[in-house]
Amino acid sequence: MSLVTSNPKTSVLQRPAIYTDYYELTMAQGYFLAGRKDDRASFDYFFRDNPFDGGYVIFAGLSDLIEIIENYAFHEDELAYLRAQGFRDEFLHYLQDLELNVTIQAAKEGEVVFPRAPILRVEGSIIEAQILETLILNILNFESLIATKAARIKYAAGDHKVLDFGLRRAQGFGGIQASKAAIIGGIEATSNVYSAFKHGIPASGTMAHSWIQSFEDELTAFRKYAEYYPDNCILLVDTYDTLGQGIPNAIEVARELEEAGHQLKGIRLDSGDLAYFARKARQQLDQAGLDYVKIAVSNQLDERLIKSLLNQRAPIDLFGVGTRLVTGYESPALDGVYKLASINDEPKLKVSENVEKTTLPGNKKVMRYSDAEGMFYGDGILLAEDDDGKTIHHPFYPAKHADIASFSAEPILHSVYKNGNLQIDPPTPIESAAYARKRLDKLNAEHKRFENPHIYKVGISQKLMDLRDQLIEKLK
Numbered sequence: 001m002s003l004v005t006s007n008p009k010t011s012v013l014q015r016p017a018i019y020t021d022y023y024e025l026t027m028a029q030g031y032f033l034a035g036r037k038d039d040r041a042s043f044d045y046f047f048r049d050n051p052f053d054g055g056y057v058i059f060a061g062l063s064d065l066i067e068i069i070e071n072y073a074f075h076e077d078e079l080a081y082l083r084a085q086g087f088r089d090e091f092l093h094y095l096q097d098l099e100l101n102v103t104i105q106a107a108k109e110g111e112v113v114f115p116r117a118p119i120l121r122v123e124g125s126i127i128e129a130q131i132l133e134t135l136i137l138n139i140l141n142f143e144s145l146i147a148t149k150a151a152r153i154k155y156a157a158g159d160h161k162v163l164d165f166g167l168r169r170a171q172g173f174g175g176i177q178a179s180k181a182a183i184i185g186g187i188e189a190t191s192n193v194y195s196a197f198k199h200g201i202p203a204s205g206t207m208a209h210s211w212i213q214s215f216e217d218e219l220t221a222f223r224k225y226a227e228y229y230p231d232n233c234i235l236l237v238d239t240y241d242t243l244g245q246g247i248p249n250a251i252e253v254a255r256e257l258e259e260a261g262h263q264l265k266g267i268r269l270d271s272g273d274l275a276y277f278a279r280k281a282r283q284q285l286d287q288a289g290l291d292y293v294k295i296a297v298s299n300q301l302d303e304r305l306i307k308s309l310l311n312q313r314a315p316i317d318l319f320g321v322g323t324r325l326v327t328g329y330e331s332p333a334l335d336g337v338y339k340l341a342s343i344n345d346e347p348k349l350k351v352s353e354n355v356e357k358t359t360l361p362g363n364k365k366v367m368r369y370s371d372a373e374g375m376f377y378g379d380g381i382l383l384a385e386d387d388d389g390k391t392i393h394h395p396f397y398p399a400k401h402a403d404i405a406s407f408s409a410e411p412i413l414h415s416v417y418k419n420g421n422l423q424i425d426p427p428t429p430i431e432s433a434a435y436a437r438k439r440l441d442k443l444n445a446e447h448k449r450f451e452n453p454h455i456y457k458v459g460i461s462q463k464l465m466d467l468r469d470q471l472i473e474k475l476k
């Protein structure tokens, strides 16, 4: 028996076991008291609707989930707290000795995923599989939401760079995960130093209005910054009078930098009509022979505004995006759920009045079908023992089906844990971002457009449909 002591101030990542909903623990104790602790269970993590009225989700959060599972333990002071809450000694002793021996399969971090297909499956004792629910949902739903938002923003920006400016507007410490997820989704760098430090992602930034206000005049403020950062200087030009003063002062400092053998990196616009000011700024800079000076813009941007600015042919090189990226504007949460699929290898199902909420029973696999060019055609949800199938059926309108025999098939779920043993090196955000980029390239543009994206096919196999229908009949 081992007692794990800890500093009460340690972060959530060091205290994962109580980072959960109370009912997970009351149910776990219930299974224990009922003598069911060695029952086996499997759960599926999936979501029902794409956020942002979009056509896909980028799966993120797997590496944080792995870090949490690696640190999973009930600490002495947490057990004392649970004892004071009325949990029983024999159960607390069980928790004290609990080692997670779960088997987990998941999509790769950065994978492009779609509604209803399981993205992560957990198998283990009923207690360990149940008590991971809240952790899994909390981490995967949020990071996948923000990675998806980031992918949309990057899709609108195309080859133009995007920086994450969101920490100050993020939902508290969620900003740490948000900046990491933003990188996975395709944002190039972050202003968030903690995230950059912790996750090894590029840190970057410009300057605030306060820097300029703090000096006697704008030109002095620009000169001082350029003196200290001659090779990494982006001047904020809109504090007083963008066209009459900000850009002319930036041009003066750029010339002084040239004389000293350096180059001004850019200017930033943060207010007004960004297309108009960017055009005017480009003209003034070019006339001064400063065509290498980049134009950055910010101010409540998102994918739709970036698309609009580029449609207006605004000569913008770099977008700084804060609030609307890290808060997942305008879809506050991904609706991912964690549903019981089997107990002791017996398939289980949750029936709902709403047919779309009836779950898919049994141990399953997910296959992705691609055409001869390697473009994604659709996903199939199959029973684990199914062959790769010839037909997938619409989950609610079985008459609608697709012939997938001619497509190539690849599994989407890969082994992450086998009986508690980690099977992979957790991916870095940069690796996951590269994977997301590669996979998004295989998703046809009609699924990526912002207005009424084409719905990607996710079907179920005949065997899975038969099993579901039999169970529904049995439960009637």
Ligand SMILES: Nc1ncnc2c1ncn2[C@@H]1O[C@H](COP(=O)(O)OP(=O)(O)OP(=O)(O)O)[C@@H](O)[C@H]1O
Pocket (backbone or CB within 6 Å): 270, 271, 272, 273, 274, 275, 276, 298, 299, 300, 301, 305, 308, 309, 312
């Ligand atoms: N050319 C443009 N086309 C579409 N949207 C734009 C354009 N220029 C700016 N915007 C957006 O319009 C909104 C302008 O908001 P608002 O009027 O509050 O800004 P502002 O008054 O110029 O700046 P602030 O209030 O920060 O001083 C921002 O979200 C901005 O990104």
Ligand SMILES: O=P(O)(O)OC[C@H]1O[C@H](OP(=O)(O)OP(=O)(O)O)[C@H](O)[C@@H]1O
Pocket (backbone or CB within 6 Å): 165, 166, 168, 169, 207, 208, 209, 210, 270, 298, 299, 300, 301, 320, 321, 322, 323, 324
């Ligand atoms: O608009 P967002 O997408 O959220 O991007 C972040 C915003 O945060 C900063 O403004 P803030 O007024 O906080 O500070 P500043 O003085 O540096 O402009 C920055 O100038 C952006 O406008």
Ligand SMILES: O=C(O)c1cccnc1
Pocket (backbone or CB within 6 Å): 165, 166, 168, 191, 204, 205, 206, 207, 208, 320, 322
């Ligand atoms: O570096 C910047 O320009 C920055 C950082 C945070 C928020 N807004 C801007």
